[in-house]
Amino acid sequence: MSSALDRPQQTSPVSAPPDGTLLSSRELDPTDHVIRLSSGIEIGGREIVLMAGPCAVEDVDQLVLAAETVSAGGARILRGGAYKPRSSPYSFQGLGRRGLLMLRSTADRLGMAMVTEVVAPEDVPLVADYADILQIGARNMANYRLLEEAGRSMRPVLLKRGLGSTIDELLLAAEYVLAQGNPDVALCERGIRTFETAMRFTLDIGAIPILKQRTRLPVVLDPSHAAGAAELVGPLARAGIAAGADALLVEVHPNPREALCDGAQSLGPRQFAQLAKEVGRVAAAVDRRTG
Ligand code: PEP
Ligand code: MN
Numbered sequence: 546m547s548s549a550l551d552r553p554q555q556t557s558p559v560s561a562p563p564d565g566t567l568l569s570s571r572e573l574d575p576t577d578h579v580i581r582l583s584s585g586i587e588i589g590g591r592e593i594v595l596m597a598g599p600c601a602v603e604d605v606d607q608l609v610l611a612a613e614t615v616s617a618g619g620a621r622i623l624r625g626g627a628y629k630p631r632s633s634p635y636s637f638q639g640l641g642r643r644g645l646l647m648l649r650s651t652a653d654r655l656g657m658a659m660v661t662e663v664v665a666p667e668d669v670p671l672v673a674d675y676a677d678i679l680q681i682g683a684r685n686m687a688n689y690r691l692l693e694e695a696g697r698s699m700r701p702v703l704l705k706r707g708l709g710s711t712i713d714e715l716l717l718a719a720e721y722v723l724a725q726g727n728p729d730v731a732l733c734e735r736g737i738r739t740f741e742t743a744m745r746f747t748l749d750i751g752a753i754p755i756l757k758q759r760t761r762l763p764v765v766l767d768p769s770h771a772a773g774a775a776e777l778v779g780p781l782a783r784a785g786i787a788a789g790a791d792a793l794l795v796e797v798h799p800n801p802r803e804a805l806c807d808g809a810q811s812l813g814p815r816q817f818a819q820l821a822k823e824v825g826r827v828a829a830a831v832d833r834r835t836g
Contacts (some may be wrong), residue, residue: 550583550649550674555724556699560682560780568723569714569730569760578657578761580701580729582658582677583744586621588701589763592791593828595821595833596622596765601629601637602644608651610634610799614814615657618821619836623652624794628664629806630684637805645675652677660703660794666694673698679727682733683770684727686718699748701793703765706735712752716760731763733794734785736771742820745773745810753788766790769810775801779820780814793824 548698554672558684582589588594601800602608602625612623627644629637638726640647641773645661652659663669672679678701685691695702700715706715719730730836734753736746748771766785771789772778798804798811812820825835 550646550677550819556697559724559726561724563811567760569719569762571761573623573757574761576761578728578763580731580763582622582701584621584658584677585740586657588821589791591833593824593833595620595795595824595835596621596624596792597797597817598624598690598793599626599798599807600769600796600806600811601626601805602640602647603805605635605647608647610814611797612651612655612657613796614799615797615816616657618818619797619825620821621657621659621661621836622659622792623648623655624796625659625679626662626806628662628668628672630662630664630682631658631806641780642671644652645672649675651828663691663695666690669694669698673700674823675702678703678731681705686710686715688722689718689721692718692721693725694717696727699727701729701731703729703731703733705735705767706737706749706752708736708738708746710737712755714758715782719760719762731765733765733767733770734754734790735767735794744771748772750784750788753785753790757789758790761793765792765794767794769796769807769812770795773810775812775816778810779823781815782820786824786833787831789831795820 629639656676662680768781801811
C-alpha cells in the first residue's frame with residue numbers, strides 16, 4: 546500500500562480585492578499563474594500537460610492498463626473518479642476510498658501525478674490525502690461549501706464549468722477557492738448545455754481565450770465530456786490547444802465498450818496515442834510543446 550501524500554500547510558483567508566476586481570484577474574497581477582506539483586509538473590507554463598485516464602476507477606486491471614497507456618502516450622497526470630456524481634442514483638457510484646488508494650499507488654508506480662473528483666465537503670480531507678489535484682465537477686461548480694473546503698485543503702483545484710454556468714459564474718466560483726488563500730486553481734471548459742444536441746454538450750471554444758485574457762489562471766480543456774463520442778474528442782482537443790488551453794483532461798479506457806461510465810466518449814489505447822501525436826503537432830504550431 547502506498548503512503549498518502551504529505552498534507553501541505555493550512556491556508557489563511559485573504560482579504561477581498563478592491564471593488565469589482567477578482568483575485569484571479571490580470572488587473573491585479575498580469576503574470577500567468579503556474580501550478581507547480583511536487584512531481585515537477587507545471588500547469589500553465591510552456592508545456593501542454595496531458596491528464597488522462599478512465600472516467601471511473603473500476604478495478605486494478607482496468608486502472609493499471611489505462612494508466613500505462615496514457616503514460617506511454619505522454620500524459621503526466623493520471624485522472625480517474627473514485628467518487629462519481631452520476632445523474633442516476635442507480636448508476637455505478639465509484640469505489641470510494643479503495644479507488645483513491647488504487648489511483649495513488651498506480652500514479653506513484655508510473656511517476657505520475659493524480660487528479661480525482663471530490664463531491665462532498667466532508668470528503669475533502671480524505672481525498673486531499675491521496676490526490677495531487679482536487680477536481681470539482683461541473684455539477685458542483687456552485688457548491689460553495691465544497692469550494693471553500695477545497696480552498697482550505699491547499700491542494701491545487703481543477704474547477705469545471707457548470708453545465709449551465711456563464712464564464713462570470715465560473716470566475717466567481719474560483720474566487721471561493723482563491724479567497725481561502727489557495728492560489729492554485731485551474732479553470733476547466735467541458736462544454737455547456739445549449740439547444741444543440743448533436744454533441745453531448747456544446748464546447749464553448751471561445752471561453753478558452755476569454756479566460757486566458759481575463760485571468761492569470763491556467764485553463765484546461767476537457768474535450769471528452771463535451772464530445773460524448775470518442776471520434777469527436779481528437780478534433781475538439783486540437784481546437785482547444787490552438788485556442789490557448791494549457792492542459793487537456795481526456796477519458797481513456799483499455800476497453801471502452803466495457804466501461805461502467807462514459808464508455809462512448811472514452812478513447813481506446815490506439816486512439817489516445819493518435820490524439821497525443823496530433824496534439825503535439827498543434828502545440829508546436831502555437832509555440833508550445835507536449836511532454
Ligand atoms: C468527469 O470528469 O468524469 C466528470 C464527471 O466530469 P463533469 O463534472 O465535467 O461532468
Ligand atoms: Mn466522465
